[in-house]
Structure formats: structure tokens, C-alpha cells
Amino acid sequence: MPSAEHIADTVNRYISLVAKGSADDIAELYAEDATVEDPVGGEVHIGRQAIRGFYSAVENTERDCELVTLRVAGNEAAFQFRLTVKAGDGGMVIEPIDVMAFDDEGKVAAMKAYWSAENVTQL
Amino acid sequence: MPSAEHIADTVNRYISLVAKGSADDIAELYAEDATVEDPVGGEVHIGRQAIRGFYSAVENTERDCELVTLRVAGNEAAFQFRLTVKAGDGGMVIEPIDVMAFDDEGKVAAMKAYWSAENVTQL
Numbered sequence: 001m002p003s004a005e006h007i008a009d010t011v012n013r014y015i016s017l018v019a020k021g022s023a024d025d026i027a028e029l030y031a032e033d034a035t036v037e038d039p040v041g042g043e044v045h046i047g048r049q050a051i052r053g054f055y056s057a058v059e060n061t062e063r064d065c066e067l068v069t070l071r072v073a074g075n076e077a078a079f080q081f082r083l084t085v086k087a088g089d090g091g092m093v094i095e096p097i098d099v100m101a102f103d104d105e106g107k108v109a110a111m112k113a114y115w116s117a118e119n120v121t122q123l
Numbered sequence: 124m125p126s127a128e129h130i131a132d133t134v135n136r137y138i139s140l141v142a143k144g145s146a147d148d149i150a151e152l153y154a155e156d157a158t159v160e161d162p163v164g165g166e167v168h169i170g171r172q173a174i175r176g177f178y179s180a181v182e183n184t185e186r187d188c189e190l191v192t193l194r195v196a197g198n199e200a201a202f203q204f205r206l207t208v209k210a211g212d213g214g215m216v217i218e219p220i221d222v223m224a225f226d227d228e229g230k231v232a233a234m235k236a237y238w239s240a241e242n243v244t245q246l
Contacts, residue, residue, distance in 0.1 A: 004239065041197020069192075069203060071220045071237035074164020078220035078237035080192060080203065097194045097201035099222060099237070114194035114201035114222070116127065 002106040004072045010108065011070055011077050011100065018058070018083065019065035027052035031107035038113035039096070062086040068095070075102045084123075091123040125229040127195045133231065134193055134200050134223065141181070141206065142188035150175035154230035161236035162219070185209040191218070198225045207246070214246040 002010075010029060017026045027048050030036070036045040036054055045054045068080040076099065083094045096115035103109040125133075133152060140149045150171050153159070159168040159177055168177045191203040199222065206217045219238035226232040 039196040040199050069220065071239070071242060073162040073237045073239055076163050076235075076237065078201065078222065080220070097192065097203070097220060099201065112199075114196045114199065116194070116196055119194060 001075050001104065002102045006106050007072045007075070007077050007100075007102055008070060010102070010106065011072075011079050012067065014100075014108075015065050015067045015081055018055075018081075019063060023052045023055040023059045026055045029108050030111075031103050031105070031109050034107070034109050034111070036111045036113075038098075038111065039115050040112050058085065062091075076100065077102075086123075093121045093123065095119050124198050124227065125225045129229050130195045130198070130200050130223075130225055131193060133225070133229065134195075134202050135190065137223075137231075138188050138190045138202075138204055141178075141204075142186060146175045146178040146182045149178045152231050153234075154226050154228070154232050157230070157232050157234070159234045159236075161221075161234065162238050163235050181208065185214075199223065200225075209246075216244045216246065218242050 014029055030048050030051050032048050034051060036051050045051050064084045066082050068082055070079040078097060078099045080097045085091050094115060096113045099112045100108050101110045137152055153171050153174050155171050157171060157174060159174050168174050187207045189205050191205055193202040201220060201222045203220045208214050217238060219236045221234060221236045223231050224233045
């Protein structure tokens with residue numbers, strides 16, 4: 001089982017990569033057969049290749065991302081964060097709560113993102 | 124599928140019952156075969172009777188509970204809250220992030236609570 005410290009480090013690395021990393025870098029945090037459901041209730045992206053494709057949508061945007069709250073328990077984490085995406089003079093801020101479950105190798109096995117249009121603010 | 128409004132109402136009712144309700148009242152929010160894992164990585168309480176037993180531990184304490192953040196997505200919710208339990212001149216504050224999945228009848232089918240000793244403050 002991954003340590004609480006490893007889980008916290010991975011979440012912090014995830015946040016910094018969502019801010020400034022490539023889709024490849026982010027996908028590398030996930031297990032080969034991982035799943036991503038973002039938002040919960042939407043399409044589930046299965047496998048690292050599909051997950052890379054999902055993150056490539058934000059890869060070339062001007063953006064910032066900061067961790068608000070982190071809770072680690074067992075081999076899972078729940079965390080609130082704030083993603084700002086700039087677009088011309090405007091943009092938007094999204095503030096989800098994400099949950100990640102980790103596998104024995106310390107890779108993210110499953111991620112679920114809890115947010116809806118209500119949690120998006122236009123800049 | 125339960126509406127986002129029903130899910131938000133149930134989470135708010137849960138918070139007010141954790142503050143002032145009985146274990147019976149809280150258990151009533153859950154489906155008959157629901158599961159509670161609190162904290163994540165600990166024992167899973169299966170079924171409404173076991174869940175009632177779990178909540179009976181706080182039933183007779185002096186306590187308060189307030190919702191900090193709520194995210195509703197699909198048939199699930201993630202929310203951060205602050206539980207204060209008084210004991211004599213002292214007590215403690217716990218600030219978990221909980222996740223709840225709802226069934227088609229709008230009952231809570233599964234709850235998982237993300238917190239550890241790091242998220243407990245002694246008063």
C-alpha cells in the first residue's frame with residue numbers, strides 16, 4: 001500500500017502538472033488500466049491512452065491550478081482545488097473536489113471529479 | 124436518478140442530523156443495504172442496522188456540525204464539513220471530506236469519509 005506521504009506528494013504533483021505540465025506528464029501518474037470520470041456522471045475514460053487524450057484538451061491553454069484542501073485516508077485521497085483557465089481577456093475558474101484511489105505501485109488507479117456548471121465562474 | 128436538488132437537500136439534512144439528530148434519524152437517510160466506510164481504509168459498515176450502530180457513538184455527545192463545501196455531480200456528492208465534539212472543557216474538531224452515492228430512490232447507497240488524525244484538532 002502506498003504511504004500517506006506518497007499519496008500527498010502525488011496529489012501535489014498532479015496539481016502542479018495540471019497547472020503547467022503536458023498531458024503525457026499527467027498520464028504518467030496513472031496506472032496503465034486506470035479510469036477517469038470527470039465530471040462524475042459523465043464519460044469514463046479507461047486506460048492511460050484515453051486519459052492522455054482527456055488531458056490534452058487543457059494542455060495548450062494558459063492556466064493555473066492550486067490545491068485548496070487535501071484529505072488522505074487508506075489508499076485514497078480527496079482534495080479540493082481551483083483551476084483557472086485564461087482565454088483572451090476572460091476565462092473561467094472551476095473548483096472541483098476530486099477523489100483518487102491508488103494501487104499498490106503508488107499509481108492512480110481511479111480518479112473521480114465532483115463538479116458541475118454551478119462550480120464554474122466566468123472571469 | 125435523484126435530482127441535484129434532492130442530493131443537496133439530503134446532504135444538508137445529513138449535516139443537521141449529525142449535529143442534532145438521533146442515530147435512527149441519520150440511518151433513515153441510508154438505503155437498507157447501504158455501506159459506510161468512515162474513515163476510508165477502516166471497517167466498512169454494511170446495512171442500515173450496522174450504520175445506526177456506527178452513528179450511535181456520537182448520538183449522546185454535545186456537538187455541532189457545519190457544511191463547508193458541497194459538490195454535486197451525477198448521482199453523487201462530495202462535501203467538506205466541520206464536526207465539533209465537546210467533552211468537558213475540551214473536545215475536538217474533525218474536518219473530513221465525505222463522498223455519498225445515491226440510489227434511484229434518493230437514499231444514500233454508499234458513504235466514504237476521507238480524514239485522518241492529521242485532520243483532527245484538539246480544543
